[in-house]
Amino acid sequence: MSKQNISLSVIKRLPKYYRYLESINEKGIIRVSSKELSEITGLTASQIRQDLNHFGCFGQQGYGYNVKELIGELSKIIGVDKSYKIVLIGYGNIGHALYQYKSFRDLGYEFEAVFDKEEFTHEELKVQKIDDLGDFLKNNKVDIGIIATPKTVAQEIADILCEGGIKGIWNFSPVDLKVKNGVVIESVHLDESLFTLTYFMNSPEDFIF
Amino acid sequence: MSKQNISLSVIKRLPKYYRYLESINEKGIIRVSSKELSEITGLTASQIRQDLNHFGCFGQQGYGYNVKELIGELSKIIGVDKSYKIVLIGYGNIGHALYQYKSFRDLGYEFEAVFDKEEFTHEELKVQKIDDLGDFLKNNKVDIGIIATPKTVAQEIADILCEGGIKGIWNFSPVDLKVKNGVVIESVHLDESLFTLTYFMNSPEDFIF
DNA sequence: TAGATTGTTAATCGATTAACAATC
């Protein structure tokens, strides 16, 4: 039941469970079985039960899972029950979109500061000069750095973030960053996603989803 | 050597190969071995060779792969050698960012029209009313629909897109869309990505990447 | 109690890695 040895495949499914359970909960449903979850998620009931059992015994024989309770457990497992302090680097198209995205704030992800190449003010938001990032991190405890810069400077920014004691990087630039052990990287490679779509559009015989 | 039976794992790696090869090419490097590719991508040489051999014999014993040639082959396999016509639905934060993103245009992805709840004009771009999407698709051949709407209307939009004969949907709303067979869905679930990051930030012992 | 459904072990399936003959 230790957290050790849990595979990436399992972990990547946790947010999906969380999302479906939230939508079930919004409908006012109290309990759900792995079979029912299987039907709406498209995963097998067996896999759902085994995934959850990596973290604990949240169900009850003959009953299934209590929706609210399971959401609570998943929140703790994923860590969305806590709040996180963020710095955003790169206030271009994507950076701007992420900054505006309200859902993340509601979940407890708080933007502490925004940096770009040059300092400027945009609708009451003071965007700071990137040169001041290092100092800012020295004086403020920040958990997550979002990199939404051109790929040419992404690694450089990552280095500053690591040096500043950040715990995780959410990377939107199309490069694979190298960081010291202990810092977590999660990348959103939009180019790769679009290419995957493109591949399948040209391969009508491929029905592996 | 048929395209049948190629697993999703393999296909998801193709864009990565493409990206690394482009960067090697930019450095003016002519040839590359699977061993060298292994070192920069972090994948095993064996896996790289086996992945590529699903699509053809692009290498040469004792030499390796010609960088430009392999890029050309990958372009054809992925389908980035062609151009694609896009409609964007939802011109909010993310929709706006995607519309502005220059790289995609350079690669041959062309925005034919943009739709939102109400029609309006923004910096010379005429955003059309969503009610006109169906008609637009009847009169224009469109390949890809990008959904960047609130989740409440995403499935409804997907239905209109399918009805309109679209081939692929790039979905940014946090739902799993259901479409008729033959239409390809690729979703970018930002919430799931952020949750995965969050999970690992709270699990320092987990070193499975 | 009888029916339902979990938690968990065992069986199957698929993906990755290792090895090496072929050959440039």
Add this chain to the structure above:
DNA sequence: TAGATTGTTAATCGATTAACAATC
């Protein structure tokens, strides 16, 4: 030719699915 490196088969490893005893 000798060295390097591919393409491909076989071995290993890991993830998914099936099955079922436990039990609510």
